[in-house]
Amino acid sequence: MSPRDRSSGIASLLVKDVRPPWDGQEDAQLERLLSDRTRALSKGALLVMESEASPARYLVRSGWLAVAKSLPDGERQIVEFILPGESYDPTAADGQTSFVELEALCDSNVAVIDTTTWSRLMKDLPDLRRCESQLAKAAWARQAERMLRLGKSDAETRVAYALIELCMRMTAIGATEDGAFHVPLSQQQLGEFTGLSSVHVCRTLRRLNRQGLITTEDHMDINIHDLYALADLAEVDLTMLRRDIIPGAAA
C-alpha cells in the first residue's frame, strides 16, 4: 500500500454522485418500462428462491437486496448486496434457474425485467449498455476483493473491508454524510456477508469501536472516524479500490 496524503478530506476519495445517473438519461420510454415492472417488497421478503425458475434481471430502484446462498445444513452466505441503481441476474448456466436467493433487506422497489426484454434493451440502448457493462465490471472486481479476504484474512480485516466497500458504494450514490451512513443489516447478516458468526461480528465491531475507528448507533448507523486507519486494517488502498469498484470513478 503506497503512502497517501492523510490530510486530504474523505470527500476526495469518496466523491458523491460519481455513478452515471443512467436512468433518466435514456428516453422516458425506458422509465415507463421500468415503472411498469416495478414491484414493492417489504423487509424480509424473498424475491427469488434458490433453484426457482427466474429468467430475469432485477433492478433495484430503492432499498437493498441481498444475494444469498445456503448450505443444506442451513448456513447462509450473502454473496452480494444490490444497492439502488444496480441490477442482478441470478440465472444459472441453464438459462432458467436461479442459483441464488434474492431477499429484500428493507422495504424496496425492484424492477423485474425478463431476459428477452433485457436483451432488447441492451441492444437498443447503447448508454444503458455501457452503464451496465461498467457496473458489471465493478461487481466482478468487488467479488474478487471479497473472495480474497474471505479466503485469506482475519475477522478484523474482513469487517473493516466490508464497511469500507459499503461506505464507498453508498457515497457513490450520495447516501453518506461525512463518512456516516446507514446499512439495513443485522450483525447476523453482516456475518453472513463476511463469513463470520454474529457473535464474532459483534466482538469485532466492538474492537473497532474501542480503537476509535468507528462508532455505531441504533441498528447499524455507521460512522467511520478514521478511514485511513480502517483502510490499513482492511489491507486496502482506497484510491485503487475506488477505481476498481466504483463506476465512473476513474482517477
Place this chain on the structure above:
Amino acid sequence: MSPRDRSSGIASLLVKDVRPPWDGQEDAQLERLLSDRTRALSKGALLVMESEASPARYLVRSGWLAVAKSLPDGERQIVEFILPGESYDPTAADGQTSFVELEALCDSNVAVIDTTTWSRLMKDLPDLRRCESQLAKAAWARQAERMLRLGKSDAETRVAYALIELCMRMTAIGATEDGAFHVPLSQQQLGEFTGLSSVHVCRTLRRLNRQGLITTEDHMDINIHDLYALADLAEVDLTMLRRDIIPGAAA
C-alpha cells in the same frame, strides 16, 4: 440434498462434450482472428499483473490460467481458473486497469482480444455472444458456490467441492476418464484456491484418501472413486450443480 439413484454411472452426471464447441461453429474468419492474437505462455508466466493496464479479454485455447489477487502481506487468493474454451476479462470499473493477476499454471496458449475488438465480435456474432453469455452465467454461479464454502465450510467440504467443480468442468471439455483427471496445481495453489494453507490441503487430501473417496498420483493426477460420497462431503447436489455451472448441461 435429495436422494439419487446411486447406481447410475458417473457419465450420466458428468457427460462429456456438453459445452457448445463455439469456435469452429462461427466462420473461419473468427478462427483466424483468434489465431493471430494467440500468445504462447510457459508455466508460471504472468500474463497480466494486478493494477496493470489491460483493457482486453483473454481466451484460453489450451492450458490453464489462474485469476489471482494478493494482499499487501503476500497472501494470495486464486479467484478463478480459466480452462480451455473459457475467457476472462480482468478489467476493473475504470475500463483500463486489471483488478487481478493472470498466471499460466502450465504451458498455455491464450488469445488476447482488446475490448474494442471484443465488442465488435459480440455485436457481429450472435452464436459467440450466446455462448459467452452462458459461460458468464456459469462463472457467476461458480463464484457464488465458492464464496458460500469459503465463508461457511470447513476444509474437507472446501476441498471436496473444489475437486468436484474441477472434475465437472474437465468432464465438460472431455478431459476426464472415469472420474480421473489431471490438474496442473501444487497443493500450495489448491490452498490458494480453497483458502487453506498448503499444509492443511495436504492433510485434507490425505484424509479423503484414507476414506477411500479419492486417490492422487504424481503431482495432482486425481482419481475420484466415490463421487457421491465426495458430493455429500462437499454438500453439493450434483445434478443441480451441473445445471448451474456447466453451459449446455440443462437437465
Place this chain on the structure above:
DNA sequence: CGATAATTTGAGACGTTTCAAAGCGGGTGG
C-alpha cells in the same frame, strides 16, 4: 409496559495455522 428479537460478554471447545523437520521425486551435471 410486556414480549420478542438483537446485541453484548464470558468461557471452553474446536479447527486451522505456523513452525520445524523429515521424506520423496525429478532434473542436472559430473
Place this chain on the structure above:
DNA sequence: CCACCCGCTTTGAAACGTCTCAAATTATCG
C-alpha cells in the same frame, strides 16, 4: 548412471483465532 540439489509433500506439536453455548443486557414493537 549415480550423486546431488531443490521444490513439493508429508507429518508432528504447539499456538492462535473463531465458533459454540449460555446468560445478561439492551433495543424494538405492539
